[in-house]
Amino acid sequence: MNDTLRIKLQLFCADERALGPGRADVLEAIERVGSISGAGRALGMSYRYTWLLVDGMNRCFEGRVVETATGGAGRGGARLTDTGRAVLAAYRALEEDLRRASEGEALAALRALLRPEPLPRG
């Protein structure tokens, strides 16, 4: 992404991160490749780290977002639950809403003041 503005949305469950750009990408990758290990590989992340993100999401949302074939932490298949699909869709919709809402006067004012390239250091 080589855009002027990046909008990062993070959802919290009390003090714990429940969902953000990285976790949303994990959900999307699981939907696409059908396993936690495959999703991690696709995103260049270790199995353990990917699993920890999934476990965190499962503990933050009412009902799991990902279910595994073995029902546990095994390396078998995994897929999104209905909750997982609803969470992912709402997160992408919120990103899109804010992307659209950002295109107003304030961003135009900032863009007008931004250089196309930074001046060199020193």
Next chain:
Amino acid sequence: MNDTLRIKLQLFCADERALGPGRADVLEAIERVGSISGAGRALGMSYRYTWLLVDGMNRCFEGRVVETATGGAGRGGARLTDTGRAVLAAYRALEEDLRRASEGEALAALRALLRPEPLPRG
């Protein structure tokens, strides 16, 4: 901030970060305390790190955002230029616009699925 949703806005100048939550806080602190070193202290950051953030912003926006009494990197007084004030005001306005825009169906759907507290690990 103990909110369900955090919205982080980052502005880029080509590949360099031009402005985000930390840099906006630096501008605000300089406006309040009148020096780069004082702003750094107020934010718990080293003088060097604070100065680097200011230098980066000065190189990314048309006209400097901060001017120093000595005109250089000295530890004398510093204040926002008109550009600096305009940049800070537009950034805060954009944050506020997106905060307001976030309060719709998508966020309501996510909040409805979020637990008030995460389940315990394991």
